[in-house]
Amino acid sequence: MSIHTRIVDDLIANDISFVTTVPCKQLAGVIEEVEARPEIAHVPANKEDEGMGLCAGAYMGGKRPAIIMQNTAIGVTINTLVTLTQFYRMPLPMLISYRGELREPVACQAEMAVHTKALLNQLHIPTYHFHKEDDVEELDAILKYTFMCSKPVAILTDATFWGGY
Amino acid sequence: MIRSDILRDIAPVIRDQLVICNIGLPSQELHMIDDQPTNFYMLGTMGLASSIGLGLALAQEKTVISIDGDGSVLTNFGTLPTIANNVADNFILLIIDNGSYGSTGDQPTYAGRKTSLAAVATACGCETVAECAAEEVKATLEAAIASAKMTVIVAKCESGNIKVPVITKDPVSIRDRFMEAVRG
Numbered sequence: 138m139s140i141h142t143r144i145v146d147d148l149i150a151n152d153i154s155f156v157t158t159v160p161c162k163q164l165a166g167v168i169e170e171v172e173a174r175p176e177i178a179h180v181p182a183n184k185e186d187e188g189m190g191l192c193a194g195a196y197m198g199g200k201r202p203a204i205i206m207q208n209t210a211i212g213v214t215i216n217t218l219v220t221l222t223q224f225y226r227m228p229l230p231m232l233i234s235y236r237g238e239l240r241e242p243v244a245c246q247a248e249m250a251v252h253t254k255a256l257l258n259q260l261h262i263p264t265y266h267f268h269k270e271d272d273v274e275e276l277d278a279i280l281k282y283t284f285m286c287s288k289p290v291a292i293l294t295d296a297t298f299w300g301g302y
Numbered sequence: 303m304i305r306s307d308i309l310r311d312i313a314p315v316i317r318d319q320l321v322i323c324n325i326g327l328p329s330q331e332l333h334m335i336d337d338q339p340t341n342f343y344m345l346g347t348m349g350l351a352s353s354i355g356l357g358l359a360l361a362q363e364k365t366v367i368s369i370d371g372d373g374s375v376l377t378n379f380g381t382l383p384t385i386a387n388n389v390a391d392n393f394i395l396l397i398i399d400n401g402s403y404g405s406t407g408d409q410p411t412y413a414g415r416k417t418s419l420a421a422v423a424t425a426c427g428c429e430t431v432a433e434c435a436a437e438e439v440k441a442t443l444e445a446a447i448a449s450a451k452m453t454v455i456v457a458k459c460e461s462g463n464i465k466v467p468v469i470t471k472d473p474v475s476i477r478d479r480f481m482e483a484v485r486g
């Protein structure tokens with residue numbers, strides 16, 4: 138089974154049926170898998186804060202949402218995370234490609250990478266970092282935790298993690 | 303007519319519908335005019351009323367009306383292609399276009415100058431777009447609800463605000479009450 142299938146199987150097993158995405162090269166496979174699965178309504182967004190608005194609406198409509206995005210989007214979404222997702226206390230799993238870490242070819246990506254964990258920490262967002270192949274084993278528990286506590290939760294997936302597959 | 307006149311006019315039409323209401327004075331005015339459990343008041347997050355409404359419409363079957371503002375649509379322009387390409391026939395986007403950032407003191411927006419939001423929505427692929435004068439909003443909205451077709455309404459009105467208290471309700475209570483109404 139591919140890692141993409143594995144990840145999307147975990148989303149579906151946790152009853153996640155509404156997923157919004159903004160692409161990253163590292164996320165291409167998982168986005169393709171989300172699009173292919175009939176259990177999930179996939180609504181691509183033009184900007185990640187817009188995507189979080191879509192997720193808030195889907196959640197209030199009775200669906201479990203998730204967003205798939207790049208870590209640079211943390212810079213785009215702070216206001217939304219704080220004044221919508223957290224203020225109204227809504228769950229939101231965020232599967233995030235952690236660009237700018239080891240094995241990164243594009244220098245500019247390192248600039249947001251150095252702020253990513255600090256920002257998430259400042260926002261009090263529970264954050265998990267997938268670095269080794271078998272870190273994915275925790276995804277199911279992280280998703281259950283997210284809907285248990287009704288918070289946005291970040292899953293950072295770096296190049297070493299994706300390179301393992 | 304100003305925004306609050308439109309809200310008073312349409313209050314009986316939207317009272318039994320699910321409403322996502324824009325940040326600032328629109329939410330405060332609607333809250334004062336006719337507070338309903340079916341109203342979701344945005345207390346922050348300028349720009350996302352249309353996105354929240356679309357997500358809600360795609361997730362369940364009841365009619366959803368997002369009451370938005372011209373300034374907020376301009377700040378989240380990416381919403382229009384997303385709406386156009388993910389058709390939810392239970393979704394109505396009502397843009398109250400007063401040509402200004404009303405809530406912050408009536409600073410002019412580009413929608414009040416050369417930019418036509420109706421033309422932009424059409425160019426983005428929205429199939430049913432209606433621009434109307436403030437006096438016609440109620441009838442246009444009733445027709446849109448009856449049509450069961452996804453509709454973008456651009457309601458032109460004058461800039462201006464009434465004195466209105468801020469909303470002091472707890473956000474989680476607003477959300478919880480609203481979700482109960484969605485389910486009910």
Ligand SMILES: Cc1ncc(C[n+]2csc(CCOP(=O)(O)OP(=O)(O)O)c2C)c(N)n1
Nearest residue numbers: 326328348371372373374402403404405406
């Ligand atoms: C990111 C951000 N920038 C600015 C503001 C301040 N702000 C709140 S409401 C508003 C005006 C919104 O204008 P519009 O959507 O046209 O609604 P109106 O009040 O005119 O009905 C602005 C600029 C904000 N809340 N968030």
Ligand SMILES: [Mg+2]
Nearest residue numbers: 371372402404
């Ligand atoms: Mg305005």
